[in-house]
Amino acid sequence: MTAAAITAGLAGPATAARTRIGREWTLALPLAAFFAVFFVTPLLLLVAVSLFADAEMTRFGLDQYVRFFGDAFNLAVLGSTLYLGVKVTALTLLFGYPLAWLYTRSGPRMQSALILVIILPLLTSVVVRTFAWIVILGRDGIVNTLLLSLGLAETPLRLLYTEGGLVAALVQVQMPLMVLPLITTLSRLDPNLLDASAALGAGPWRGFWKVTLPLSLPGIVAGCLLTYAASVTAFITQSLVGGGQMLFMPQYIYQQTITLHNWPFAAAISIVFMVSVLGVVMLFNLLGRASKGYVHA
Amino acid sequence: MTLDRRQILAAGLTLGAMSLFPGMSWAQARKLVFATFTGSWEEAHREVIVPHFRKATGNADIALDPMLSVDMIAKVSAAKANPPIDVMLMDPGPRLTVIGQDLAAPFPVDGSKNYKDLLPVAQLPEGPGIFFQAVGITYNPERVKTPPTSWDDLWKPEYKGRVGITNMNSTLGTAFMVELAKTRGGSENDIEPAFAALKELQPNLGGVAPNPGALATLFQQGQIDISPGNFNAIQILRARGVPVEFAKPKTGTIAFLTTAHITKNSPNAALAAALIESAMAPEVQTKLMQAPFYVIPTNSKVQMDGDIARMIAKDQEELKASFVFHDWSVINKNRAAWIERFNKEIKV
Numbered sequence: 001m002t003a004a005a006i007t008a009g010l011a012g013p014a015t016a017a018r019t020r021i022g023r024e025w026t027l028a029l030p031l032a033a034f035f036a037v038f039f040v041t042p043l044l045l046l047v048a049v050s051l052f053a054d055a056e057m058t059r060f061g062l063d064q065y066v067r068f069f070g071d072a073f074n075l076a077v078l079g080s081t082l083y084l085g086v087k088v089t090a091l092t093l094l095f096g097y098p099l100a101w102l103y104t105r106s107g108p109r110m111q112s113a114l115i116l117v118i119i120l121p122l123l124t125s126v127v128v129r130t131f132a133w134i135v136i137l138g139r140d141g142i143v144n145t146l147l148l149s150l151g152l153a154e155t156p157l158r159l160l161y162t163e164g165g166l167v168a169a170l171v172q173v174q175m176p177l178m179v180l181p182l183i184t185t186l187s188r189l190d191p192n193l194l195d196a197s198a199a200l201g202a203g204p205w206r207g208f209w210k211v212t213l214p215l216s217l218p219g220i221v222a223g224c225l226l227t228y229a230a231s232v233t234a235f236i237t238q239s240l241v242g243g244g245q246m247l248f249m250p251q252y253i254y255q256q257t258i259t260l261h262n263w264p265f266a267a268a269i270s271i272v273f274m275v276s277v278l279g280v281v282m283l284f285n286l287l288g289r290a291s292k293g294y295v296h297a
Numbered sequence: 298m299t300l301d302r303r304q305i306l307a308a309g310l311t312l313g314a315m316s317l318f319p320g321m322s323w324a325q326a327r328k329l330v331f332a333t334f335t336g337s338w339e340e341a342h343r344e345v346i347v348p349h350f351r352k353a354t355g356n357a358d359i360a361l362d363p364m365l366s367v368d369m370i371a372k373v374s375a376a377k378a379n380p381p382i383d384v385m386l387m388d389p390g391p392r393l394t395v396i397g398q399d400l401a402a403p404f405p406v407d408g409s410k411n412y413k414d415l416l417p418v419a420q421l422p423e424g425p426g427i428f429f430q431a432v433g434i435t436y437n438p439e440r441v442k443t444p445p446t447s448w449d450d451l452w453k454p455e456y457k458g459r460v461g462i463t464n465m466n467s468t469l470g471t472a473f474m475v476e477l478a479k480t481r482g483g484s485e486n487d488i489e490p491a492f493a494a495l496k497e498l499q500p501n502l503g504g505v506a507p508n509p510g511a512l513a514t515l516f517q518q519g520q521i522d523i524s525p526g527n528f529n530a531i532q533i534l535r536a537r538g539v540p541v542e543f544a545k546p547k548t549g550t551i552a553f554l555t556t557a558h559i560t561k562n563s564p565n566a567a568l569a570a571a572l573i574e575s576a577m578a579p580e581v582q583t584k585l586m587q588a589p590f591y592v593i594p595t596n597s598k599v600q601m602d603g604d605i606a607r608m609i610a611k612d613q614e615e616l617k618a619s620f621v622f623h624d625w626s627v628i629n630k631n632r633a634a635w636i637e638r639f640n641k642e643i644k645v
Contacts, residue, residue, distance in 0.1 A: 073641050131514075138518035139503070158458065160520055161504045244464035245505035245643050252640075258367045259466045260633050261394065 050267035057264060064268035074269070081249040082276060084163070085232035088170045092178040092227045093220065095171065100182035100219075101212075104189070118183075122176050130237045133169040134160060137241070161243030169241045170231045177230055178223035185219025186212075214291065221288035225281055232277055249273045328358035329568045332369045332382040334555075336510070337533050339363040341590040342576075350575040357568050366391035373400050373560055383563040384572050387424065388468045389553045389625040390632070396423050401558035405570050411577035411596065416613060418622070419595035424558035427576040428585070429593040429620070431609055432472055432551040434544045435526030437516065445544050448480055451523060452498060460501040461512050461521030465639045469509045471632060472551050473525040474639075475623050480548050485627035488635055495643060505643060516541055528609065532591045543608050545619060550609065552620035554595070 053061030068074045103114045121129055136142045137159040147153040159165045189212065197207040235250040242248065247255075249269065256266035333342045343361055351357060362382065364372075369385045377400070387395055395401045406412050406422050419426030434445045440459070445451075451460050463470040474491040477483075481490035503521040506512040513530050515521045517539050526543070528550075534541045557576055559569040575581055582599045585592035591604055597613050610616035 134514060134518060138515075138520050140519035158503070160515075160518075239507040240511060242507075243505055244466070244470075244507035244511070247640050251507070255466055255636065255640075258365075258371060260636065261367075261370070262633065 046267050046270060049263050050271050052264040055260075055262040055264060064265045065272070067265065068268055068272055077247050077252055078249060078272065078276060081232050081273070082280060084167070084170075084238075084248060085228045085277075085280070087167050088174065088231040089178075089224050089228045091167065091171045092174055092231075093224060096175055096178035096182060096223065097220075099175075100179050100186050103179075103183050104186040118176055118179050121173065126173060126234070126236050127240075129173050130169060130240045133165070133172070133237075133241050137165045137169075160241065161246070163242070163246065166238065166242040166246070169237055170234060173234070173237055174227045174230050177226040181222040181226065182216065182219045185216045185222075189215050217291035218288060221284055221291070225284050228280060228284070229277060327564065328360050329383050329565045329572060330360050330362055330381060331384045331572055332362050332364055332372075333386055334365070335363040337529065337590070338386075341585055341592060345581055345584045345590070346572070346576050349578060349581050350572050353575055354568060354571050357571070359568075359572070370394055370398075370400065374398060378562055380560045380562055382560050383565045383569040385424075385558045385560055386427075387556050387558060388430075389556075389623075390468055390471070390629055392424070392556050392558075393625055393629050395558055400561055402561045402563070402566060404557075404559060404573060408570075409574060409577075411574060411579070414579065414598050415577060415595050416597050416617070418617075419554055419556075421554075421556060424556040425573065425577060426554035426595045427557045427573065428555050428582070428595055429552050429616075430555060431528040431593060431620070432469060432476075432525055432553075433528065434523065434546055435516070435531045435541055436523040436544065437519075437540050438542045439540045440522045444542065445523065446547050448477065448525075448546050448548065451501065451525075452494075454501075456501050456523055458501065458503045459522040460498065461504050461506060461515050461524035462495075462498075462502065463506045463509055463512050463525075464643070465632070465636045466507070467509050468553065469512075469525065469527055471628060471635070472553065472623060474635065475628060476548075476551050476621065479621075479623075485624045486631070488631065492638065492642065499643075528593070529591060532589070532604075536589055545608070549621035550619050552622055553625075554622075 049057070050064055051060050051062070053059040053063040099114075099118070103111060103118075106114060134141075138144070139156045139158075139160070141159070143159055144153070144156040148156065193211050193215070194207050197211050198204075202210065232248075233250055235254065238246075238248050239251055253266050253270050253273070256262045256269065331342070331347075333339050339361055347359060347361070350359060366385070366387050369382055369387075370391055373380045373382055373385065380400075385395065385401065401424055403422050404412070404424055412420065412425055415425055434448070434450065436445055438444070441456075450456075462473065465471045465474060474488060474495070475485055477494050478485075478488045478491035481494055483490035504515050506515055509527055509530055512521075512524055512526065513534055516524070516531075516534060517537075528543050531541045531543050557573045559566055559573070563569055577596060579594075579596045579598040582592070582594035582596045584590075586594050586599060586601070586605050587603055593605060593609055593616075594601075601610060601612055601616075606612075610619055
């Protein structure tokens, strides 16, 4: 779902090569066929299942959607999931941008070290990374032990199974998705531009706001898209660090499908969730496009 | 012979397709697929049931595919005519779904050697009970000095922030809520007292785990010290050196039977029955009862000993007297509404 939208967003302006395209497009056919069979078909099936009126799948009707939108609780779950993504994306950007910037400013040796640090989390499974956070945030965990030994807290704080803990874990888990696109954009940035702005009298901050930041917007948009899509759908991290009473859309779908066998309702909330995330993704895309106008102006 | 581009492409595609769909190259029925539970269950079944089965069937091919009961149902109901699983293991709630959706074939009771030796409660022709699971109070003996004796102990003020539970998605979480209702004047039809009691428990709650496995993690990380827990789940922790003990509440140990079912339309029905036969055999159940597996036997010929005799029941008589069973046909009807209520009301 999001992958296609993201690629569309990253494709950028029309290339001159387009006029020269002949029969080469047929090379994309195998992948297109694969997508048609294993992505589009299941998606259509999902839509079809969501249109059953009852859990036993005997009648058609829009009942599942009526049920979803008729209950404020469901909307609250959807809202908190989308908002979770916003918080994680904002923090990832806040911490990731300086890291990416540092990378482009470092010498080759430092760069290899940094890229290793950035890529390393991707080389371990999400389960392992998430489990590490359970150890960090637990009552006897690293954070609590440190706070207690420094005398900053008298009793261990509750960090695990809280939204704050979950956001922290997600920010770390999804960080590479933000930093890698940022590095790509920032590395392509012509250093002469900053020198020019300095020569024309702009201070470092003004140079950053007027030159670096606008020119890196495509990277920011790409990084935000990836991070957002990955964090709202992060079933494993959400359930292991968020706990059993914090309900987000992925767990809600799992609960309805696996525990309650209510496939139509699960399908309906999946569709609602997908459309909502697509909506947010399109918003990011619009921002990205608007930013291009700004940069070229 | 010369190969042209087309032939190479065709051969390549065929090879690719064969590796994508390995079933294509098998002419006869596939190996017997036994969907067992994950973790220590798989280990126990692989080491004890499988060798016995292979000996009894002249080395029939078998594969274990560990997953939850609910996942087995999802897989089988998605491919009813050609199920990917031959033997399913069911907790009591999912068991009724399997029977209700007509996903299982009856066990051939008449030809069975061991079926008649099962405890009466395990003699279920739709699929016999091959072991019990027991839910009691699990606690960390290093921090909980007096062993708990009653479910009410979870409400003691000294356990502020130290109690763990799971949500109602799991059999464990649901069974705990039903037992709570029952010990406080409710029943499978009246869950109200349990929700009221849970509200009072909130100050004590250190975490609501998304599943029983996560509850074990909370013990391991010292996040909680006392919780309702599955006897077998804590054996894994004990084996890893985590300080955790199991206590029987005075109102009885919550018990549920795990049943084995032959999947309907299984191409290996006879072998599936043979596997269940092995799982009921007294020599298999005796071995499973001992360390390190501690599986509670359903065969009346098994002599209890070791940790099971000490922590669960010294013989079948005590087992019958101390086990509390819930009516899952009623629970299943109400469960969706309960889970919805739990989603909405329980915030920690």
